[in-house]
Amino acid sequence: MTDTTLTPVDETGRHSMPLQGAQLPRYAPGLAAGIAVGIAVLAVLLGGVGAVAAVMIGWVLLAVGLPAWSRAVEGPRKAADRVAGVLVWSAFALAMIPLVSLVWTVVSKGLPILSAQFFQNSMRGILGEGGGIYHAVMGTLIITALATLISVPIGVLSAIYLVEYGKGSKLARVITFLVDVMTGIPSIVAGLFAYALFVIFFGPGVRMGFGGSVALSVLMIPIVVRATEEMLKLVPDELREASYALGVPKWRTIVKVVLPTAVAGIVTGVTLAVARVAGETAPLLIIAGLTTGANFNPFSERMATLPVFIFYAITEPGIYDEEMAAYAWGAALTLVTLVMVLNVAARVIGSVFAPKTGR
Amino acid sequence: MAKSIDVSDLNIYYGDFLAVEGVSMTIKARSVTAFIGPSGCGKSTFLRSLNRMHEVIPGARVEGKVMVDGQSLYEPSVDPVAVRRQIGMVFQRPNPFPTMSIYDNVLSGKKLNSKRMKKSESDDLVEKSLRGANLWTEVKDRLGKPGMGLSGGQQQRLCIARAIAVEPQVLLMDEPCSALDPISTSAIEDLIHELKSDYTIVIVTHNMQQAARVSDETGFFNLKATGEPGQLVEFNSTKQMFTNPDNEATEAYISGRFG
Numbered sequence: 001m002t003d004t005t006l007t008p009v010d011e012t013g014r015h016s017m018p019l020q021g022a023q024l025p026r027y028a029p030g031l032a033a034g035i036a037v038g039i040a041v042l043a044v045l046l047g048g049v050g051a052v053a054a055v056m057i058g059w060v061l062l063a064v065g066l067p068a069w070s071r072a073v074e075g076p077r078k079a080a081d082r083v084a085g086v087l088v089w090s091a092f093a094l095a096m097i098p099l100v101s102l103v104w105t106v107v108s109k110g111l112p113i114l115s116a117q118f119f120q121n122s123m124r125g126i127l128g129e130g131g132g133i134y135h136a137v138m139g140t141l142i143i144t145a146l147a148t149l150i151s152v153p154i155g156v157l158s159a160i161y162l163v164e165y166g167k168g169s170k171l172a173r174v175i176t177f178l179v180d181v182m183t184g185i186p187s188i189v190a191g192l193f194a195y196a197l198f199v200i201f202f203g204p205g206v207r208m209g210f211g212g213s214v215a216l217s218v219l220m221i222p223i224v225v226r227a228t229e230e231m232l233k234l235v236p237d238e239l240r241e242a243s244y245a246l247g248v249p250k251w252r253t254i255v256k257v258v259l260p261t262a263v264a265g266i267v268t269g270v271t272l273a274v275a276r277v278a279g280e281t282a283p284l285l286i287i288a289g290l291t292t293g294a295n296f297n298p299f300s301e302r303m304a305t306l307p308v309f310i311f312y313a314i315t316e317p318g319i320y321d322e323e324m325a326a327y328a329w330g331a332a333l334t335l336v337t338l339v340m341v342l343n344v345a346a347r348v349i350g351s352v353f354a355p356k357t358g359r
Numbered sequence: 360m361a362k363s364i365d366v367s368d369l370n371i372y373y374g375d376f377l378a379v380e381g382v383s384m385t386i387k388a389r390s391v392t393a394f395i396g397p398s399g400c401g402k403s404t405f406l407r408s409l410n411r412m413h414e415v416i417p418g419a420r421v422e423g424k425v426m427v428d429g430q431s432l433y434e435p436s437v438d439p440v441a442v443r444r445q446i447g448m449v450f451q452r453p454n455p456f457p458t459m460s461i462y463d464n465v466l467s468g469k470k471l472n473s474k475r476m477k478k479s480e481s482d483d484l485v486e487k488s489l490r491g492a493n494l495w496t497e498v499k500d501r502l503g504k505p506g507m508g509l510s511g512g513q514q515q516r517l518c519i520a521r522a523i524a525v526e527p528q529v530l531l532m533d534e535p536c537s538a539l540d541p542i543s544t545s546a547i548e549d550l551i552h553e554l555k556s557d558y559t560i561v562i563v564t565h566n567m568q569q570a571a572r573v574s575d576e577t578g579f580f581n582l583k584a585t586g587e588p589g590q591l592v593e594f595n596s597t598k599q600m601f602t603n604p605d606n607e608a609t610e611a612y613i614s615g616r617f618g
């Protein structure tokens with residue numbers, strides 16, 4: 001294995017640097033994994049071993065076999081590298097299991113019900129077949145949009161205060177502390193807060209979509225503040241100074257230099273915050289409630305949303321429980337898709353707004 | 360349109376920390392004044408106090424007088440924003456605005472202040488400023504491209520163009536060449552020579568040959584002792600400074616015996 005012609009000895013007796021050594025072929029990990037899987041399958045078919053045991057057998061074979069092979073050919077350092085490689089890949093595969101199975105479950109159960117009609121109909125006057133989630137989709141869109149409208153100005157302006165004006169001041173420290181506390185508020189408490197607030201004005205038993213927006217913004221504001229704060233801190237002071245040195249007042253510097261430089265990150269943060277609250281159930285359960293028809297007025301009466309619709313379709317399906325379960329999975333798939341679209345949008349927006357280097 | 364600057368008994372603080380003590384000098388109009396001295400002796404601090412950029416740092420303050428064209432800069436009635444429009448600044452590290460094109464970077468002083476300009480007017484101003492900064496021929500075909508796409512030396516000249524586009528009376532430069540290669544450095548030194556006819560220029564430099572090449576007068580800053588504030592040791596014509604300085608410490612520094 002050791003090729004002596006590669007490490008000739010010079011006059012002083014020192015070995016010249018060996019830069020080459022034996023290596024496993026590139027397909028080695030794949031081959032090892034294939035063999036391990038093959039043996040596991042054989043164990044199930046011929047040995048009558050259970051599925052869990054077979055997976056364990058295959059994994060142990062891979063975790064021992066590949067490093068052993070590597071040690072024989074490449075030496076101990078590379079073998080340790082193979083061990084680490086197997087562990088990292090195994091952890092990754094483990095982490096993927098819940099995600100993949102979740103997506104699989106939602107897609108396989110939700111896809112059959114999806115149709116144009118499912119998105120055009122509401123549940124008004126429907127028992128069993130022929131219903132849809134038009135009302136819930138609209139409700140989720142309206143309530144989330146209003147929550148964004150409330151949270152973004154408050155969140156972004158607070159962050160501007162914290163980074164640009166309040167640095168090191170007592171008020172800034174208090175606000176930062178409160179934002180930290182708000183980050184940890186359970187969503188049901190946010191819902192109770194919004195409910196209590198609206199009861200003051202409208203009396204007990206109040207239900208309105210706008211209340212849901214207020215509850216969601218309680219959850220959203222701290223996320224927006226944090227994201228914006230981090231982005232503003234990333235803007236180098238040199239740019240602010242460059243602007244001041246041109247005789248530009250501070251507020252114009254913030255509006256025209258600092259915010260444009262940070263806007264990609266801010267928009268990404270806001271989009272992720274929207275995605276985060278769009279699926280909230282508890283607060284909407286309390287204050288937005290559920291109806292069977294579309295309600296476009298967030299300031300009066302109950303308003304259906306996707307999460308609440310799913311909740312009731314599963315917990316109180318009535319006698320049409322099969323149909324309602326199908327609707328629930330369809331609504332779940334719609335909600336997951338909505339959140340994924342928002343996440344992708346955040347990435348696209350981030351790269352569109354990012355400062356161009358031209359290089 | 361160039362102004363002289365009279366500084367008397369200036370003490371400059373960061374919070375309670377006295378960084379520079381008791382500086383008095385007269386900076387002549389339409390000339391180049393260089394500040395030399397070891398690192399940390401307060402050259403940048405002093406320079407930034409000349410256009411009220413010092414107070415941008417929280418807790419930073421100044422005692423004493425800075426008179427520009429007979430007006431005291433630190434009177435309560437003086438607007439620092441107005442001061443900075445008259446006294447421009449170029450920083451050690453080139454800092455073009457990353458969100459702006461080359462064209463917009465040059466106009467940033469006007470645009471950020473929402474000055475409305477006709478297209479022909481702004482075209483003229485961009486060309487004039489870029490020519491003034493010796494950058495026009497290199498960038499005239501890609502004015503719409505981002506300013507960050509230029510090389511370091513070009514970025515620094517873009518920053519100079521940006522500073523002269525607002526037509527200040529005085530131009531302060533804090534080690535403008537320290538991040539640049541020799542060719543870009545020599546381009547900027549040539550530029551300083553040309554700008555001298557229109558502007559009062561104050562330049563901080565680490566490089567004594569550079570001070571000798573570009574300046575008419577030189578100030579040597581040094582720490583009184585380690586842990587003590589910085590002070591102005593000698594202020595003299597560059598010629599005298601480099602041939603026959605009045606102060607022993609200056610001679611020691613210039614001949615490389617310390618610092």
Ligand SMILES: Nc1ncnc2c1ncn2[C@@H]1O[C@H](COP(=O)(O)OP(=O)(O)O)[C@@H](O)[C@H]1O
Pocket residue numbers: 373376378396397398399400401402403404405416589
């Ligand atoms: N932002 C700051 N806050 C506190 N002290 C500072 C700050 N900037 C500079 N100093 C201090 O002021 C002194 C002078 O620094 P500076 O003006 O940068 O020196 P020079 O430009 O001559 O190298 C140094 O002791 C430095 O530590």
Ligand SMILES: [Mg+2]
Pocket residue numbers: 402403404533
């Ligand atoms: Mg400095």
